[in-house]
Amino acid sequence: MDAAAMERRGMNSDAGGAWRPRLAAGVRIRVDPADGRERLLFPEAALELNETAAAIIRLCDGRRALAEIVRELAGQFGDATALARETEEFLAAMRERRLVE
Amino acid sequence: MNPPPPPRSLVAELTYRCPLGCLYCSNPVELAKSRAELSTADWSRAFAQAAALGVMQLHLTGGEPLLRDDLTELAAAARACDLYINLITSGAGLNEARLDALRAAGLDHVQLSLQDAGEAGADYVAGVRTHRRKIATARMIARLKIPLTLNFVVHRLNLDRVGAMIDLAAELGARRVELASAQFHGWALLNRAHLMPAREQNDRAEEIVRAAAERLRGVIEVVFVRNDYLAGRPKPCMGGWGRGTIVIDPAGRAMPCQAAASIRGLEFPDVRSATLEEIWRDSPVFNAFRGYDWMKEPCRSCPERERDFGGCRCQAFALAGDATATDPACALSPHHRTVLAARTESPASSEPIYRAAEGGRAAFSRQ
Numbered sequence A: 001m002d003a004a005a006m007e008r009r010g011m012n013s014d015a016g017g018a019w020r021p022r023l024a025a026g027v028r029i030r031v032d033p034a035d036g037r038e039r040l041l042f043p044e045a046a047l048e049l050n051e052t053a054a055a056i057i058r059l060c061d062g063r064r065a066l067a068e069i070v071r072e073l074a075g076q077f078g079d080a081t082a083l084a085r086e087t088e089e090f091l092a093a094m095r096e097r098r099l100v101e
Numbered sequence B: 001m002n003p004p005p006p007p008r009s010l011v012a013e014l015t016y017r018c019p020l021g022c023l024y025c026s027n028p029v030e031l032a033k034s035r036a037e038l039s040t041a042d043w044s045r046a047f048a049q050a051a052a053l054g055v056m057q058l059h060l061t062g063g064e065p066l067l068r069d070d071l072t073e074l075a076a077a078a079r080a081c082d083l084y085i086n087l088i089t090s091g092a093g094l095n096e097a098r099l100d101a102l103r104a105a106g107l108d109h110v111q112l113s114l115q116d117a118g119e120a121g122a123d124y125v126a127g128v129r130t131h132r133r134k135i136a137t138a139r140m141i142a143r144l145k146i147p148l149t150l151n152f153v154v155h156r157l158n159l160d161r162v163g164a165m166i167d168l169a170a171e172l173g174a175r176r177v178e179l180a181s182a183q184f185h186g187w188a189l190l191n192r193a194h195l196m197p198a199r200e201q202n203d204r205a206e207e208i209v210r211a212a213a214e215r216l217r218g219v220i221e222v223v224f225v226r227n228d229y230l231a232g233r234p235k236p237c238m239g240g241w242g243r244g245t246i247v248i249d250p251a252g253r254a255m256p257c258q259a260a261a262s263i264r265g266l267e268f269p270d271v272r273s274a275t276l277e278e279i280w281r282d283s284p285v286f287n288a289f290r291g292y293d294w295m296k297e298p299c300r301s302c303p304e305r306e307r308d309f310g311g312c313r314c315q316a317f318a319l320a321g322d323a324t325a326t327d328p329a330c331a332l333s334p335h336h337r338t339v340l341a342a343r344t345e346s347p348a349s350s351e352p353i354y355r356a357a358e359g360g361r362a363a364f365s366r367q
């Protein structure tokens, strides 16, 4: 994604750009032995993650900024613009539920 | 029959003992007569079997699970099989050293119950003085950075204060606050006339909750669990009987739901004489209300059955006298009038009945 596109997505703003997402305390990711898929565990649920979501979550280590997460995944998951939007929306939703901070 | 999909969560009722006497307690009114509780080894074996079967989440509850001296050991056993561990507690008996030990053993999350926003109301509902210590406990949990959910059971006596409850939860640093309408099982059914809110009171509270959830978005998750008597639609109890959850009671009986023992005539397998896999797959009680064949009309031909599974079996038994009936909370149930009547019950003359705490204290003396 080019700088202008990132700007449009607000990823250079303080909110997006400086944010280094990580899993909130009490949230774990683990492979479900029943079907081999990754799930996000927190008290209310074991949320099934699709491949993209699992890849995003694995990079939420509190060191990578949002844009870096997108960059790392861009090679793996096709269209960068769509990926950026998806990542941002997904992480915003996770943050709202206090699963990611 | 195809084997059922695996269970996802295990509710371990470690003990029915509890120092509180909440008016809304859903524990059985006939608390298991014998005091025999499963041993540490029994529970540890059950945890390992559950994990092997597909369970990912463990809820340690009771009664008051902290009354088990081996709680830290049990947490370690659960963590050894990679279960997510949620402790559901009133907080009585929790101090910093113990909480630290639990965390070191693998505790992931604490769900603490509060009875009201303020001390007088809360202690009235609990039947003992406990609110102040609970607040201190909540602060201690936050200080140790253990993720915290606060749970308020809401009903006529406290629904007017949901706004203050949510503010309190946010101030205490909880990540989530649940306002769960009292479910009329166990002691709550005995006290229904005292606990059942009027529609207007409930709707006002729901409106306040909605606004607070919006305002606090990203700060704290706010969840309201609706009153099924008022909703006219039943809850998909436990996400369906035998579909995702195993409950084990203090004496080791495995059941599909925490209130299942209230249904007369069901026999519950003992986890000491059968494996959880056998119980989950083969036991008559887990198969009793799986699928749709057991249903009667109107559920049998209702498209909603795939979403609500005909509601709660225990409530059908309690209110319609038949566990295979449509949950009377549903407006389509031929027994729905019992629910309508309960909406206008008046508490007038009777005193509420406190769950007798340890030692058979009959009632809470208010002084």
Ligand code: SF4
Pocket (backbone or CB within 6 Å): B018, B019, B020, B021, B022, B024, B025, B026, B027, B062, B063, B064, B090, B113, B355
């Ligand atoms: S008395 Fe209160 S704290 Fe104790 S088990 Fe019942 S609801 Fe929970």
Ligand code: SF4
Pocket (backbone or CB within 6 Å): B234, B298, B299, B300, B302, B303, B304, B305, B306, B308, B309, B310, B311, B326, B327, B330, B331, B332, B333
């Ligand atoms: S009739 Fe049965 S399946 Fe239909 S909404 Fe009522 S409880 Fe649900």
